[in-house]
Amino acid sequence: GDSVTQMEGPVTLSEEAFLTINCTYTATGYPSLFWYVQYPGEGLQLLLKATKADDKGSNKGFEATYRKETTSFHLEKGSVQVSDSAVYFCALSESGGSYIPTFGRGTSLIVHP
Amino acid sequence: DSGVTQTPKHLITATGQRVTLRCSPRSGDLSVYWYQQSLDQGLQFLIQYYNGEERAKGNILERFSAQQFPDLHSELNLSSLELGDSALYFCASSVGPRDEKLFFGSGTQLSVL
Numbered sequence: 560g561d562s563v564t565q566m567e568g569p570v571t572l573s574e575e576a577f578l579t580i581n582c583t584y585t586a587t588g589y590p591s592l593f594w595y596v597q598y599p600g601e602g603l604q605l606l607l608k609a610t611k612a613d614d615k616g617s618n619k620g621f622e623a624t625y626r627k628e629t630t631s632f633h634l635e636k637g638s639v640q641v642s643d644s645a646v647y648f649c650a651l652s653e654s655g656g657s658y659i660p661t662f663g664r665g666t667s668l669i670v671h672p
Numbered sequence: 673d674s675g676v677t678q679t680p681k682h683l684i685t686a687t688g689q690r691v692t693l694r695c696s697p698r699s700g701d702l703s704v705y706w707y708q709q710s711l712d713q714g715l716q717f718l719i720q721y722y723n724g725e726e727r728a729k730g731n732i733l734e735r736f737s738a739q740q741f742p743d744l745h746s747e748l749n750l751s752s753l754e755l756g757d758s759a760l761y762f763c764a765s766s767v768g769p770r771d772e773k774l775f776f777g778s779g780t781q782l783s784v785l
Binding site: 591593595600601602603604605608648652654657658659660661662663664665 | 705714715773776
């Protein structure tokens with residue numbers, strides 16, 4: 560079945576550092592890929608998405624590129640802020656299937672001033 | 673604020689008991705999803721309803737059941753509770769039955785003692 564694997568956290572960075580959170584996936588078809596973010600005490604919210612190979616999703620300074628050849632969708636940000644501290648979830652959705660997103664286990668990001 | 677409302681925010685109960693979690697979707701959304709988030713399993717899809725009908729089932733135990741009412745709110749019933757049922761239960765909603773973008777509530781934290 561479909562699955563998403565994320566790097567384990569927590570990831571601890573200083574403010575203005577470069578961020579990478581790795582995500583790889585296994586899918587039977589041609590999925591859409593997502594990053595969701597969960598701030599403390601809140602539900603998940605969609606951060607960015609990409610629907611086909613080589614697409615780049617971007618939002619709030621975060622970027623991720625759909626790499627079909629490596630089945631990856633790594634999240635990057637050039638300069639993190641304390642307010643980026645949250646849990647980040649990579650997810651996929653099969654357009655030919657149920658559309659229901661399958662999530663990774665989440666990666667906690669802690670940014671220190 | 674995602675527009676999805678979950679009540680209660682916290683629930684503490686004992687093994688063997690039965691609880692009901694409630695979810696009101698965003699205005700205009702017809703589809704409701706339930707997810708369970710635990711440290712060992714990550715974010716697991718339980719069940720989806722669309723316009724009052726069950727549409728998809730995931731890793732939902734037989735002790736658990738759900739329904740969506742005519743006013744589109746949904747309830748998740750958990751019975752014969754076990755210690756391992758302690759988790760954060762999320763409700764999410766979307767407009768249609770096959771939307772890739774979900775809007776999440778802030779969750780109900782269930783503690784089974």
